[in-house]
Amino acid sequence: MRTDARRNVEALLEAAKTVFSAAGVDAPAKEITDLAGVGVGTLYRHFPQRSDLIKAVIEREIDACADAAPALAAAHEPGIALARWLDRFTAFVATKRGFAAALHSGDPAFDGLPGYLMQKLGPALESLLEAATASGEIQTRISAQDLLYAVAKLCAPMPNEDPDYGRRMVALLVDGLRSGESPH
Template identity: 75%
Template sequence: MQERRRAVPEKTAPTRADSTGSADQGARERAPRRLRADAQRNVDSLLEAAKTVFGTSGVDAPAKQIADLAGVGVGTLYRHFPQRSDLVKAVFQREVDACADAAPALSAAHEPGEALERWLLRYTEFLATKRGLATALHSGDPAFDALPGYFMQRLGPTLDSLLETATASGEIRAEISAKDLLYAVANLCLPVEGGGVAYSRRMVALLVDGLRYGAGTSPSRS
């Protein structure tokens, strides 16, 4: 009996539509997925809780303490932040972003000199949060190597814009740079015995008074 040969479909090149569809599917698979609203709320609650706990109990505080304050389970904490360094970085970047993002609203609501002062006081609050993260940030862990650059990338241009506007209005002296001022405020906010955020705010207010002194006679910033 003659063997009946089975027909084998020929391989054909993918059509343009097929190729485009595959490419689109690949792009969708590579693109980061946006969190659902409930998941985003959990992340926000965890970051706020972690900021509070790190400020009072340090960065090595138990995960359950953070999760309980956020009102979620420990499993939810680890699902979003598998390593402690992930949580520390997220808290740091969130606070940097909040500080940078405050500048436009302050500029819109206040005169340039006052907007600058209010932003520097907002920056003072950020530095208080940063002290709670200090143990981790200065641990030498490579996970934190990019954070100083992130800090300057976000806050440097923000403060520079506020300074330029305040200087142009004649309210602030001209010979200080954003980098100088960021570090000057940070030095004023170093912990002292019996001091706290209120003490740091008073010191920063004195610094701003110094920036205003002689502003009308200072040369324009280049």
């Protein structure tokens, strides 16, 4: 891909991420292209279907979340690195207005995303879990897959709760993972 085309794709993905977070995945294409500083034709040349754009934004966010694990592990104690990564994953899950509905729409463009998420985030989280367990900072009874699913469930919108509710619930989960007396 040419440099200018790659730059346009990155601008579109960043703009779509921002617009989707604020207005949902059904936001007008013009809003995305205006924010990206490109024409609508450029959007459709790179992402012929809205599902192509949604999928690309989700994959990009998954990749960024996975890539954060080694940097957090290098910069922090294992328990803190795990907690910060889970906070980042929580923000990813909680701020994607309309993504869940789109993913469950039956559109075949999204069929591979759950597997992609587990393929990328599973190993990233597993490395953080192993380090935190080895350091004695957390209990050993949870798998990366179970923890990813738990965070996703805790981030489901709740009626009459503020948007930060999911983050507070994940913080409780992380506190519960910390070592101490384990129940029988």
